[in-house]
Amino acid sequence: MTQQTEQDFSKQYELTAPHSEVVAALPFVSGRRALDVGCGSGRNTLYLNSKGFEVTAWDKNLTSLARLNHIIETEQLNGIHTAEKDLNSLRFNGAYDLVLSTVVMMFLQPETIPQLIADMQASTVRDGYNLIVAAMDTSDYPCTLDFPFTFKSGELSNYYRKWHIVKYNENVGQLHRTDENGQRISLRFATLLAQKGSVKA
Numbered sequence: 001m002t003q004q005t006e007q008d009f010s011k012q013y014e015l016t017a018p019h020s021e022v023v024a025a026l027p028f029v030s031g032r033r034a035l036d037v038g039c040g041s042g043r044n045t046l047y048l049n050s051k052g053f054e055v056t057a058w059d060k061n062l063t064s065l066a067r068l069n070h071i072i073e074t075e076q077l078n079g080i081h082t083a084e085k086d087l088n089s090l091r092f093n094g095a096y097d098l099v100l101s102t103v104v105m106m107f108l109q110p111e112t113i114p115q116l117i118a119d120m121q122a123s124t125v126r127d128g129y130n131l132i133v134a135a136m137d138t139s140d141y142p143c144t145l146d147f148p149f150t151f152k153s154g155e156l157s158n159y160y161r162k163w164h165i166v167k168y169n170e171n172v173g174q175l176h177r178t179d180e181n182g183q184r185i186s187l188r189f190a191t192l193l194a195q196k197g198s199v200k201a
């Protein structure tokens with residue numbers, strides 16, 4: 001099978017490019033099994049698969065999953081396992097080298113987050129990685145959107161205090177959504193790449 005690049009899929013199937021943090025994380029991850037938590041139409045799943053990963057991809061949106069499944073079938077891709085899952089009512093375990101969730105957690109119920117992160121961590125092999133990007137609500141960039149959940153400053157990194165944090169920032173980013181003046185809405189996003197089992201005592 002010829003390996004596809006993310007650009008091929010983006011153009012051909014009108015997907016947005018894979019999240020830049022997924023691209024940036026890839027050189028760190030040595031394994032080959034990934035879990036995409038809230039995969040949407042699969043821009044990150046397809047990218048990882050094109051780089052040789054076997055990817056399990058979960059989302060609750062059947063339209064998005066159908067779009068991804070259409071690409072998988074059309075391109076006869078191997079090693080992508082999609083499933084409809086509601087993260088608000090899910091417990092799971094596994095043995096993945098990379099568990100990722102980009103721009104998903106702000107759509108979940110607040111009470112979901114602690115157990116979801118615990119399950120993501122438990123599903124990661126030793127020396128494996130978690131990558132999370134999620135919206136925040138801070139005093140300088142208050143979240144005015146109706147997201148059920150946003151991280152506070154330091155909250156996401158605190159969940160990973162026993163892991164080796166490779167990258168963590170709370171930089172300002174822009175949503176595609178616009179405000180009443182047509183300006184794209186700016187928010188802080190918590191971005192974390194952490195490796196399991198490498199914490200210093």
Ligand SMILES: C[S@@+](CC[C@H](N)C(=O)[O-])C[C@H]1O[C@@H](n2cnc3c(N)ncnc32)[C@H](O)[C@@H]1O
Nearest residue numbers: 038039040059060061086087088102103104107
């Ligand atoms: C902004 S999209 C991001 C998709 C993908 N991670 C990406 O970066 O392209 C947010 C995704 O979260 C999914 N989502 C929201 N609530 C969910 C839930 N309760 N269970 C599973 N997926 C959910 C949505 O269906 C949507 O695909």
